[in-house]
Amino acid sequence: MQILEVSRIPLGSWPTPLEELRNLTRALGGPRIFMKREDLCGIALGGNKIRKLEYALAEAKSQGATALVTSGAVQSNHVRLTIACANRLGLKTFVVLRGEKPAFPTGNLLLDHILGAAEIHWVDPKDYTTREELVRATERRAELLAEDLRRRGEVPYVIPNGCKPLHSAFAYATCVLELLEQMRALNLAPDVIVTACGTSGTQTGLILGSLLFAQGQIRVVGISVAGKAELLKERIRRNLEEALSVLGLEMDLPAQAIEVYDDYVGPGYAVPTREMREAVELLARTEGILLDPVYTGKAMAGFLDLVRRGAFEAGENVVFLHTGGVPALFADTQAPAFYP
Numbered sequence: 568m569q570i571l572e573v574s575r576i577p578l579g580s581w582p583t584p585l586e587e588l589r590n591l592t593r594a595l596g597g598p599r600i601f602m603k604r605e606d607l608c609g610i611a612l613g614g615n616k617i618r619k620l621e622y623a624l625a626e627a628k629s630q631g632a633t634a635l636v637t638s639g640a641v642q643s644n645h646v647r648l649t650i651a652c653a654n655r656l657g658l659k660t661f662v663v664l665r666g667e668k669p670a671f672p673t674g675n676l677l678l679d680h681i682l683g684a685a686e687i688h689w690v691d692p693k694d695y696t697t698r699e700e701l702v703r704a705t706e707r708r709a710e711l712l713a714e715d716l717r718r719r720g721e722v723p724y725v726i727p728n729g730c731k732p733l734h735s736a737f738a739y740a741t742c743v744l745e746l747l748e749q750m751r752a753l754n755l756a757p758d759v760i761v762t763a764c765g766t767s768g769t770q771t772g773l774i775l776g777s778l779l780f781a782q783g784q785i786r787v788v789g790i791s792v793a794g795k796a797e798l799l800k801e802r803i804r805r806n807l808e809e810a811l812s813v814l815g816l817e818m819d820l821p822a823q824a825i826e827v828y829d830d831y832v833g834p835g836y837a838v839p840t841r842e843m844r845e846a847v848e849l850l851a852r853t854e855g856i857l858l859d860p861v862y863t864g865k866a867m868a869g870f871l872d873l874v875r876r877g878a879f880e881a882g883e884n885v886v887f888l889h890t891g892g893v894p895a896l897f898a899d900t901q902a903p904a905f906y907p
C-alpha cells in the first residue's frame with residue numbers, strides 16, 4: 568500500500584502556515600526556529616487531531632457509521648475536534664470523559680457543549696488509584712457505550728483517545744511531506760522537528776515521514792507531557808514497525824531515531840509548571856503566538872532548555888510543531904497558573 572493512497576476525508580485547511588520565529592531565534596541565539604501552525608488548520612480552533620481524524624472518519628464512513636464514540640480527559644482537545652469533524656459529516660458524537668464533572672464548563676468542555684456532543688458520560692477518578700487505571704477504565708466505558716448504542720440501533724465507530732496509532736502515523740508522515748515542500752519553496756530543508764509527545768502518535772508519524780520522504784535525515788525530538796521516555800520510545804518503535812509493515816516496507820530503526828525527553832512533565836499530566844508558564848509567556852511576548860498549557864507550553868519549555876544546553880547547531884533549521892490545544896488556556900484548572 569502507498570501512503571498517499573490511504574483513504575482520508577479532507578477536513579482541514581492545508582497546508583498549515585509555516586512561520587519563521589525571528590524574534591525567538593534572535594533571543595535564543597541558537598538554531599533558526601520555525602513554527603508549523605497545526606493550530607491554524609481551520610476547524611474549531613484547530614490542532615493535531617484534524618489530520619488524524621481525516622483517516623479515522625474515512626474508516627468510520629466506509630463502515631457505515633452513524634455515530635462516533637470517543638473518550639479523553641475533561642479538557643481533551645481530541646474530544647472537541649472529534650465532535651467538530653463529526654458535525655461536518657453529519658455524524659453524532661458520544662463522549663466519555665475521565666475526571667470530575669465541574670459545576671460549569673470552561674475551556675474545551677465548554678466547546679464540547681457548544682459543538683453539541685450527543686451525550687457526555689463521566690468516569691470518576693476517585694474510583695481508581697493510578698492514571699493508567701483511570702485511562703483504561705475510560706476506554707472500557709467507551710466500548711460499553713458503543714455496545715449500548717448498537718442496541719439502540721446506531722452503527723457506532725469507536726475512536727481511541729488520540730486516534731489509532733496507524734492513523735496518527737499516516738497523518739504526520741504526510742505532514743512531513745507538506746513541510747518539506749514549504750521549506751523547499753524557501754530553498755531550505757528542515758534539520759529537526761520538535762513536538763509534544765502525548766500518546767506519541769504524532770511523533771511516530773513525524774519519524775515515519777522522515778524515513779519515507781527525507782531518508783531519515785530529519786531529527787525528530789519529542790517532549791513528553793505525561794509518560795516515561797522509555798515506555799514512549801517502546802510504543803513509538805512498535806507503532807512504527809506496524810506502519811512500515813502495513814506499507815509493505817522494511818527499514819532499520821536505529822535507536823537514536825526515537826528521541827523522547829521526559830524531564831519537562833513536572834508533577835504530572837496537565838499540572839502547570841513554572842517553566843511552562845515562562846515558555847507560554849515568552850512566545851506570547853516575543854512572537855504574539857499563544858501556546859497551550861498542557862502540550863505545546865511544556866514542549867516549548869523543553870525545547871528552550873535543550874537550546875540552552877546546546878542540543879542544536881547554530882546553523883540548523885528547527886521546526887516546532889504547534890499542535891494546538893489553546894482552549895485549555897481558558898480552563899478553570901489552567902488559567903490560575905498565569906496570574907502573578
Ligand SMILES: Cc1ncc(COP(=O)(O)O)c(C=O)c1O
Nearest residue numbers: 765766767768769862890891892
Ligand atoms: C494540543 C496537543 N498537542 C499534542 C498532543 C500530543 O499528540 P500525540 O497524542 O499524538 O502524542 C495532543 C494530544 O494528545 C494535543 O491535544
